[in-house]
Amino acid sequence: RKEVEQDPGPFNVPEGATVAFNCTYSNSASQSFFWYRQDCRKEPKLLMSVYSSGNEDGRFTAQLNRASQYISLLIRDSKLSDSATYLCVVNTRSNDYKLSFGAGTTVTVRA
Amino acid sequence: DVKVTQSSRYLVKRTGEKVFLECVQDMDHENMFWYRQDPGLGLRLIYFSYDVKMKEKGDIPEGYSVSREKKERFSLILESASTNQTSMYLCASSFPTSGISTDTQYFGPGTRLTVL
Numbered sequence: 001r002k003e004v005e006q007d008p009g010p011f012n013v014p015e016g017a018t019v020a021f022n023c024t025y026s027n028s029a030s031q032s033f034f035w036y037r038q039d040c041r042k043e044p045k046l047l048m049s050v051y052s053s054g055n056e057d058g059r060f061t062a063q064l065n066r067a068s069q070y071i072s073l074l075i076r077d078s079k080l081s082d083s084a085t086y087l088c089v090v091n092t093r094s095n096d097y098k099l100s101f102g103a104g105t106t107v108t109v110r111a
Numbered sequence: 112d113v114k115v116t117q118s119s120r121y122l123v124k125r126t127g128e129k130v131f132l133e134c135v136q137d138m139d140h141e142n143m144f145w146y147r148q149d150p151g152l153g154l155r156l157i158y159f160s161y162d163v164k165m166k167e168k169g170d171i172p173e174g175y176s177v178s179r180e181k182k183e184r185f186s187l188i189l190e191s192a193s194t195n196q197t198s199m200y201l202c203a204s205s206f207p208t209s210g211i212s213t214d215t216q217y218f219g220p221g222t223r224l225t226v227l
Binding site: 004008034042043044045046087097098099101102103104 | 142144146151152153154155156159161169201205215216218219220221
């Protein structure tokens, strides 16, 4: 079983729509959670960390559900520039700098 | 701004060739990582290093080796390239925050390697 699993999508949404997707992780002892964004033919970049209480960064909201072992990302008022692949990233071991990456969820925002 | 550079964006090699992929970061980061990214599989960790001359195997080290002679440079070596090593190779670096675990990894632009 993969450590981090994501629905690959694609999620095709019109501008202005809200889109949300989850990822699940297998290790209940996982400590840290992130969403990275990867544009086509570019490198991944940190979008936001995910905190236990949930957190927002502008139009982006991340949630963590430890009981069900999933994290979610919600994008409000989608922009064309939000088109990208969103990678779910988990630190599955404490005292360790290694990260486990999901395969990504592709979002395409259309005009 | 953190900058991670990789020696080539595109590389084409033949089966059996020795291949060197170079990665340099300019932020004095201690941690450096090599991943490969394949469709549907995501990023998989090949090797990582937390200090000069230190290296540890990641999840898929077979067929690869690394070298870290200087803090800013982390090299990935394919001793004898094979067609199943055709992939996108991504280097990343990070600076350990105080305490344990969490930190942001900064990626280079990637090297798309094709082995014929």
